[in-house]
Amino acid sequence: MAARDWTAQAIQRIEADFNRSADTHLIPMPLPGFPGIDVYLKDESSHPTGSLKHRLARSLFLYALSNGWLREGAPVVEASSGSTAVSEAYFARLLRLPFIAVMPSSTSPDKIAAIEFQGGRCHLVEEAGAINEVSRQLARETGGHFMDQFTYAERATDWRANNNIAEAIFRQMEAEPHPVPAWIVCSAGTGGTSATLGRYVRYRRHPTRVLCADPEHSVFFDHYRGACDGQQDDQLTCERGSGIEGIGRPHVEPSFIPACIDAMVKVPDALSLAAMRHVSAVLGRRVGGSTGTNMVGVLAVAERMRAAGQGGSIVSILCDSGERYAHSYYNRDWYLARGIPMVESDDAIAAAVAGRCLPVLAHAQWPA
Known part of the structure; x- marks a missing residue:
């Protein structure tokens, strides 16, 4: 309850x-x-949060909440180095949830700063193609939830x-x-x-x-x-x-x-x-x-x-x-x-x- x-x-x-x-x-x-x-x-x-991704992030959070995927205090993880991560960090902070953005180590300092400004933490990986798997692993290890924008974007929006x-x-x-x-x-x-x-x-x-x-x-x-x-x-x-x-x-x-x-x-x-x-x-x-x-x-x-x-x-x-x-x-x-x-x-x-x-x-x- x-x-x-x-x-x-x-x-x-x-x-x-x-x-x-x-x-x-x-x-x-x-x-x-x-x-x-x-x-x-x-x-x-x-x-x-300055972009079209604000709508997506709001929809992803509502979708995950309605599915029972988010829990009080549990981290939210996303594979993104751009606007989606900035917007998801905003909504995670609104719900007082930790947020981790998994991104390539080559990501620009400006993007990292934008995510951190919204309260997120950036997890850098050397191999860009590994960010989804690293996100899943982080979610498992922390008891959090991997948002997975590229899978759920089309179904999260009404x-x-x-x-x-x-x-x-x-x-x-x-x-x-x-x-x-x-x-x-x-x-x-x-x-x-x-x-x-x-x-x-x-x-x-x-x-x-x-x-x-x-x-x-x-x-x-x-x-x-x-x-x-x-x-x-x-x-x-x-x-x-x-x-x-x-x-x-x-x-x-x-x-x-x-x-x-x-x-x-x-x-x-x-x-x-x-x-x-x-x-x-x-x-x-x-x-x-x-x-x-x-x-x-x-x-x-x-x-x-x-x-x-x-x-x-x-x-x-x-x-x-x-x-x-x-x-x-x-x-x-x-x-x-x-x-x-x-x-x-x-x-x-x-x-x-x-x-x-x-x-x-x-x-x-x-x-x-």
């Missing part, structure tokens, strides 16, 4: 925290070269309603000229957001289609293309991790559901980062690289709509603030060290925004 009482109190704390927070803004994004097509960005950087991101978008669009988006564009880290969006639009019988934009070094696009061809391979891997933090994966994750999306493109990192810089310049504040990947997806969709003589609205996601990337994406020396072109990519995005052609994306899968 005491355990049930603690669980009830923990859920009440999370719900009270949610009630204290307003929903995130929906920001119009000018696209001068595409009259009749309105673009909006759902600004997830305004959450208390995709039908309960103020998920899809419901919030459609509610905020109600007074706009084109209230039902023609397309929603997102990217995939766990796959939880794309699954939630795809399920919601089908459940509500909206004609909206969902495009997922994948970064250059990730297996999700190839996994999706194989699924479309009836040859889905859940064992796909790639040699290196994504250059766009927070999205893309070197192997297929259980929460990525290909059937929940309608189209997919793979975006070169140089274009993602140029689009990131464009959005930052238009908004007057820094955004993260995943927002740039999404913006390239928006441009690809807008070109197809214009070619088909269609108007309407496109909604995408501003995933996080760019302040976390001051030493990388907003540092010219970082680009020089990696040989990533800036001037050519900036020119290409400027031309695309003005209505001239976006560089051809070599990897794209559109609905028939």
